[in-house]
Amino acid sequence: MKKAKKEPIKNGKIWIVLGLLFAMVNPWYFPESFGEILVYGVPLWAMIIIIASVLLSAFLSYVLKYHWMLEEEEEEAEKKGVK
Secondary structure, eight states: OOOOOOOGGGOHHHHHHHHHHHHHHOGGGSOGGGGTOEETTEEHHHHHHHHHHHHHHHHHHHHHHHTOOOHHHHHHHHHHTOO
16 A cells, blocks of 8 residues: 655654755855865865755655655546546
8 A cells, every 4th residue: 555645844854854955055154174175176165065965956856756745646546547
């Protein structure tokens, strides 16, 4: 039996992960010394932001695919005669 999907706005875990990833994307809290540390010629703060951006995109894709209830799915099921 398929588990019913609910809106992600009601799931606290999603909001916590989203908040942490969003905080990692914002560079305002990095110390100034992060600009001096280079990783393959790129400042450390930039590497953190790039990695956090990729993780944020992957997480949002996961949420949309597995946690978001889309009306289109319900309409397709009704057309096929499945409820």
